[in-house]
Amino acid sequence: RPQDIDEAARRRLVKRLYIPLPDGSARKQIVSNLLREQAYSLTPEELEELSTTTDGYSGADMANLCREAAYGPVRAAAETIQHISADEMRPVLYKDFQAALHVIRPSVSERDLDLYIQWNKQFGCGKH
Structure with missing residues (x-):
């Protein structure tokens, strides 16, 4: 401080x-950059909604949010994960971000x- x-x-x-x-545009860019090597499926409208919902999040908060959302497909495949390849995992979806938003909160008051x-x-x- x-x-x-x-x-x-x-x-x-x-x-x-x-x-x-970061403003909304920067938060969208952060999400895109952090997930660029990850399979994800977000519509432009969902990305816009995510940038609005994350108002007040720092860059580190956004990184934590993306990391948490990226666990969504892994959790969804928990029962079959030993029998599927990485290529068979579903992409990160908007619902994964919605779930992550319940866990990752802004760190700056x-x-x-x-x-x-x-x-x-x-x-x-x-x-x-």
Whole structure:
């Protein structure tokens, strides 16, 4: 937490940049990038809905969400997983993301986000 850095240490930081949470477009890109080597089947509408539903998620939260959703096909094939090849696994579906959203929650609270923005206004060297 940047506000916990003491003044002497803060003075030694040449650049103090606030990187905001990813917007909807960035979250869509994160999902696409993280799943590019994974078989998945999301319509553009489902990807758009996912980007809306994940408002407030950090990049790390999105990575955790994708990882959790990727377990969906494995869990669905639990009974037969020893008898099927990787090519026979179903793709990651929107329903896997819906289930993952119940497990993976945003890690940055609104309160913390407000504190980061305030700190950036006071000490940051980026846009205010």
